[in-house]
Amino acid sequence: MGKCKRCGLKTVLSKSDIDKMVSEVTSMKGVRLADENLFLKRFDVCSLCDKLMYGSTCAVCGCVMQVRARLSDGRCPEKKW
């Protein structure tokens, strides 16, 4: 499987890869999270966005949206949310 040239991660993530990343980030000390409704609203926007690749990765910022959309200070680089 191909890897991202920038960060070395796999380009196509499985659900378990994504779940692991979410778990790692959300359990970090000091990380402020958006509430579940806000996360779901943000992720709905991403899901319809033509910049979302492989169902997980924003082609503009390179972030995994299942993670970024959970962060209280997460932002869409295209200002869609």
Ligand code: SF4
């Ligand atoms: S963060 Fe913004 S640009 Fe990136 S996939 Fe989501 S809606 Fe699209």
